[in-house]
Amino acid sequence: MNDMRAALYDSYGPPEVLYVGRVPVPVLQQGQVLVRVHAASVNGGELYGRAGRVRLVTGRKFPLRTGLDFAGEVAETDPSITGLKQGDRVWGVLPRTFGSAAEYVAVRPRNLSFAPENIGLVEAASLPVGTTALTALKAKAGLKAGERLLVRGASGGVGSIAVQLGKALGAHVTALAGPKNLDFVRELGADEAHSYTTTGPSDLGRFDVVLDTVGTEHRAFRKLLAPGGRMVSISFDIDHIAASLGYLLASTVHGRGRVRFFSGNPQHDLLAELARYVESGVIRPVVDTVRPLADIAAAHRALEAGGVRGKHVIQVV
Structure with missing residues (x-):
């Protein structure tokens, strides 16, 4: 060999x-x-x-x-x-x-x-990518039973596990996914499912935790956080990396609701x-x-x- x-x-x-x-x-x-x-x-x-x-x-x-x-x-x-x-x-x-x-x-x-x-x-x-969902929801966000969770990219590798885990932890789970995957994410346990093609941040309510697997529009989704809310992002816009990372860093010291970003290992x-x-x-x-x-x-x-x-x-x- x-x-x-x-x-x-x-x-x-x-x-x-x-x-x-x-x-x-x-x-x-x-x-x-x-x-x-x-x-x-x-x-x-x-x-x-x-x-x-x-x-x-x-x-x-x-x-x-x-x-x-x-x-x-x-x-x-x-x-x-x-x-x-x-x-x-x-x-x-x-x-x-x-x-x-x-x-x-x-x-x-x-x-x-x-x-x-x-x-x-x-x-x-x-x-194994599910460890990212575990870290995001439990260690970084501290998701609790009864809280409202929004998962962006809910049908993907991390998102599909985050929907299942969020429901198991007792959260009310709202999923954003493609229009063809709405029934799929509901089957995974999502209480609500919306298409990202027709539903923007302004169409959604307040959330205690936002899990972003997409990496864009951090500012808009951060505004959805309720008092005491937490946003965790596992991705950033590779085409605008400086601006994306700059915003993530700035959120740690300015304004309401720090955006937690991490790279899984x-x-x-x-x-x-x-x-x-x-x-x-x-x-x-x-x-x-x-x-x-x-x-x-x-x-x-x-x-x-x-x-x-x-x-x-x-x-x-």
Whole structure:
């Protein structure tokens, strides 16, 4: 086992730059676990990376890789590792790097946990992004039972989980989604569902918590906060990055309702908490499509087209 299949690209560009090539299997370092990847999902940040819109971060050392989260089984462990053994079903997120759309990844135990026992690994690959919803609603916003929650981008990977979690936490959940996905988000538990094409911020009421997965119109949605309200954004307008980040920073010191922004880097405890929610039936996986690794470009293209319901999953084995 010297090399493996992986999704690669040799230049920045549209989805068509992606291809499946061969790269060396990761060399296991001290304190690492080698995971045989069964499936990964496509995340918005990977689209920006592939298109070259964050090249200050991704650089120009081609070929570059894609894929952030994964679900699979332990193939090998460093002798110093305890609590994990070959064959264990695990899921996780690479620590601030791309490369999970491949047959193997090497990570430290803190970046994974046991996968939920009640679902398959392909379904599980759609869920690690759910740790972002957990952090946003519980740690950052402190959502409480009886509060009013607005979820922007409610049908997407994070939004679809946030709707389910918000309802489980006892909130009244209002979902903003595309017109074709309104019944879908209601099925996830939304008390109200509105199309973003016909419903603007001025058409909505007051909310205790606003979760923004879209990254635009921060000012307009911040105005919807009730006294004591909290807004959490997990995205920003990449085309107007300076203005977006400037507003997020300014909100921490000016006016009512600070906008909390964070970039997820989930570790073991958060992944384990998510697994418990899944095993208890509070959160269920939402898979839009499952494609083989060879169709990675089609998955990127589909996510860019919008209208996703949950996650586009890439099945590796």
